[in-house]
Amino acid sequence: MSHASATALTYHRSGVDYDLIDPLKVAAQRAAAATAANLAVHGVAEVAASRGESAYVVDVGPFLLASIVECLGSKALVADEMTRLTGRSHYDAIAQDTIAMAVNDLITVGATPLVVQAYWAAGGSDWFADAQRAQALVDGWKRACDACGVAWGGGETPALAGIVEAGRIDLAASCTGIVQPKSRLSVGARLAAGDAIVLLAASGIHANGLTLARKLVERLPQGYLSPVTSTLNYGEALLVPTPLYAPVTEALAHAGIDVHYAANVTGHGWRKLMRHPGAFTYRMHALPEVPAVLRFIQQHARLDDREAYGTFNMGAGFALYVAEADAQRCVDVARAQGHEAWIAGRVEAGDKRVLIEPLGLVFGADELQLR
Amino acid sequence: MSHASATALTYHRSGVDYDLIDPLKVAAQRAAAATAANLAVHGVAEVAASRGESAYVVDVGPFLLASIVECLGSKALVADEMTRLTGRSHYDAIAQDTIAMAVNDLITVGATPLVVQAYWAAGGSDWFADAQRAQALVDGWKRACDACGVAWGGGETPALAGIVEAGRIDLAASCTGIVQPKSRLSVGARLAAGDAIVLLAASGIHANGLTLARKLVERLPQGYLSPVTSTLNYGEALLVPTPLYAPVTEALAHAGIDVHYAANVTGHGWRKLMRHPGAFTYRMHALPEVPAVLRFIQQHARLDDREAYGTFNMGAGFALYVAEADAQRCVDVARAQGHEAWIAGRVEAGDKRVLIEPLGLVFGADELQLR
Numbered sequence: 001m002s003h004a005s006a007t008a009l010t011y012h013r014s015g016v017d018y019d020l021i022d023p024l025k026v027a028a029q030r031a032a033a034a035t036a037a038n039l040a041v042h043g044v045a046e047v048a049a050s051r052g053e054s055a056y057v058v059d060v061g062p063f064l065l066a067s068i069v070e071c072l073g074s075k076a077l078v079a080d081e082m083t084r085l086t087g088r089s090h091y092d093a094i095a096q097d098t099i100a101m102a103v104n105d106l107i108t109v110g111a112t113p114l115v116v117q118a119y120w121a122a123g124g125s126d127w128f129a130d131a132q133r134a135q136a137l138v139d140g141w142k143r144a145c146d147a148c149g150v151a152w153g154g155g156e157t158p159a160l161a162g163i164v165e166a167g168r169i170d171l172a173a174s175c176t177g178i179v180q181p182k183s184r185l186s187v188g189a190r191l192a193a194g195d196a197i198v199l200l201a202a203s204g205i206h207a208n209g210l211t212l213a214r215k216l217v218e219r220l221p222q223g224y225l226s227p228v229t230s231t232l233n234y235g236e237a238l239l240v241p242t243p244l245y246a247p248v249t250e251a252l253a254h255a256g257i258d259v260h261y262a263a264n265v266t267g268h269g270w271r272k273l274m275r276h277p278g279a280f281t282y283r284m285h286a287l288p289e290v291p292a293v294l295r296f297i298q299q300h301a302r303l304d305d306r307e308a309y310g311t312f313n314m315g316a317g318f319a320l321y322v323a324e325a326d327a328q329r330c331v332d333v334a335r336a337q338g339h340e341a342w343i344a345g346r347v348e349a350g351d352k353r354v355l356i357e358p359l360g361l362v363f364g365a366d367e368l369q370l371r
Numbered sequence: 372m373s374h375a376s377a378t379a380l381t382y383h384r385s386g387v388d389y390d391l392i393d394p395l396k397v398a399a400q401r402a403a404a405a406t407a408a409n410l411a412v413h414g415v416a417e418v419a420a421s422r423g424e425s426a427y428v429v430d431v432g433p434f435l436l437a438s439i440v441e442c443l444g445s446k447a448l449v450a451d452e453m454t455r456l457t458g459r460s461h462y463d464a465i466a467q468d469t470i471a472m473a474v475n476d477l478i479t480v481g482a483t484p485l486v487v488q489a490y491w492a493a494g495g496s497d498w499f500a501d502a503q504r505a506q507a508l509v510d511g512w513k514r515a516c517d518a519c520g521v522a523w524g525g526g527e528t529p530a531l532a533g534i535v536e537a538g539r540i541d542l543a544a545s546c547t548g549i550v551q552p553k554s555r556l557s558v559g560a561r562l563a564a565g566d567a568i569v570l571l572a573a574s575g576i577h578a579n580g581l582t583l584a585r586k587l588v589e590r591l592p593q594g595y596l597s598p599v600t601s602t603l604n605y606g607e608a609l610l611v612p613t614p615l616y617a618p619v620t621e622a623l624a625h626a627g628i629d630v631h632y633a634a635n636v637t638g639h640g641w642r643k644l645m646r647h648p649g650a651f652t653y654r655m656h657a658l659p660e661v662p663a664v665l666r667f668i669q670q671h672a673r674l675d676d677r678e679a680y681g682t683f684n685m686g687a688g689f690a691l692y693v694a695e696a697d698a699q700r701c702v703d704v705a706r707a708q709g710h711e712a713w714i715a716g717r718v719e720a721g722d723k724r725v726l727i728e729p730l731g732l733v734f735g736a737d738e739l740q741l742r
Contacts (some may be wrong), residue, residue: 011633011636021476022504023499023502024505025528027505027509028489028509028512028528029525031509031513032489032513032523032524032525033511034525035521035522038517038519038520038521038522039485039520039522040518041520042483042485043534044485044523050527056486056488057485057522058645060434060549061433062432062433063431065485065547065549066485067438067486067488067524067545067547068488068524068525069440069488069526069543069545070527071490071527071529073529074532074534075530076532077533077534080473080671090705104520112413114413114415114429114431114436115427115429115436115650117427117438117439117440117545118399118403118440119442119490119543119545121442121492121541121543128394128395129393134394134398137396138395138398138399138402141399141402142402142403142405144408145406145409148409149409149410149412150409151403151406151407151409151410151414152402152408153403153427153429153438153460154422154439155403156401156440156441156442156543157399158397158442158444159443160442160445160541162539163445163447163448163535163537163539163540163541164534164535164536165533165535165536165542168533168534169534170531170535170541171491172440172490172527172543173439174440174488174490174545176436176438176547178436179433190462196503199497224393231414272492282684283664285711290635297607313520315410321379322584332559340404343626
């Protein structure tokens, strides 16, 4: 198979311009931070260390309250295209992805997710007329809630003609949970030099980097039907749903293992491993197996390792930072929950950066601007 | 001014087909209800009476947890059109509307709202390049959070080209709060015959019925610039932001007034007054003043009172159901918070229906299907 173009397809080139979003994000973050004072009248207070983390945490007295809203992003476009090509709905799979985006973020702060709300904004009432697709969405959403041990509280299903494109749907989820006991809180000063980094296996692309993955289709003569493995074509491989890691963090709590920090490896790929605000070096000595679809994308989009590991999860779906003495037990607990896991790195004192030793890669602090 | 057409413009005719959405809603509600059992493993339980109410409530032990996600709907299209016509951004106003949609629903269950998360899904990164508009959105969002006493926890600002239309934004908010003490819970069996119905004044159309309101523009020779009052044209009058009623429900709690039930008067207009699942007759003896923009719509869309009161808030933004002995004090507390309020009706034993006596209108139970 030949490439339509020999140029590398980088994330910036594929259509998302973070430079335009970031000034707004900075203004919003400043304004949001200033609202924390509003809580005093209710006798509660924010956990300041959660600002800029993946979920926001408030101390309500007996425990901590965590909340978040997250969206699926453009993965629904892949599902729509695959339905056009094969007739099969993949909305059960992307329902799980949507919940994973919210729940896998919420658990990074040490929260037990309790309630998910659905936000399904369609391009018009007629979106809901496709009963098979709608039922797949409902079924997948419920199964993911069951797998995470959360109640599906309700949600909103607006028909937004003129805002959402005709025939499309914008899927998002909000999630609320509690951190109990408060000592489960895994943001702030608990991360320490000497901690081990345990990685949980990814299942594929999850729901990050899809803009690039969709752009790549234009270069593939067989498009979404290009074979990636002996059983999966490119579209199917992209649509393998994101794992739900909540059972792992719950099992770790029950096993008495303190998680010092946790990072959901989403946008920015392995750069997310230095998400914690502290100055640490994250030295990775082992690489998880790369899911076939990500190896396929790296090869066909002609991405070097720096671009690939700086954009995609490359097999590492979630990172747990625990005391070295707990690392093997952490791996065992994750495996008992059906998630492959590895002790893959170590936190060290030093300049803020991620070293991926097997690949000779370094990501510096200036390559991850989230706050 | 003459009408382009003499046909009445009903809500169904204006483009939202609830018949198509409702089968999905029913399937989703059934699946959601079945997930409540997932909470047992965490030692918490849903408040079953909150199913089908405006916010979902979980008993977490020392208090109750309430959560919700809500969207603005199509009001952003009015803001966009008014910017095109006048150059001024109204995103500060619709930011308040978005938060009002979430917070005014959350407080119906007796919750103190604590955290709002922003969901701003744009049709592309370039939406955020309009710095004036983006700043108006941030400023309005923050002011509304301050007015409600909530912390703005964070949020999500995805660029969703191909899902959200180019140049548009899908605005939504999630909100989390607590019901404390638990006796503040205002769903379930507390509503009783003999209770008074106190209405809080609306400021205008709020964010419900906008599809019809936008459709009406086609019939107005001056469109959005048609004068509605001596100072406001149609577009400006539509964009008057929704009041934030959270300070009223908080003040009622501090004053020791038990709210037996509360209804946010949104879609379905006054039919929402019979939102409670019980069999009661809601006899309304007084009408609030109708906001000029709603009188304008009723006149120009040629809606009879049944259509108008069954679609729009017609001046009643929020309904509080309290013991008759507390009714006047409830009004006084609301007025002290700057919200006009009236004792406007009474709950009676009898068939489920809303009687609007001054207009000779009756809405039967079959005219509100929310569960």
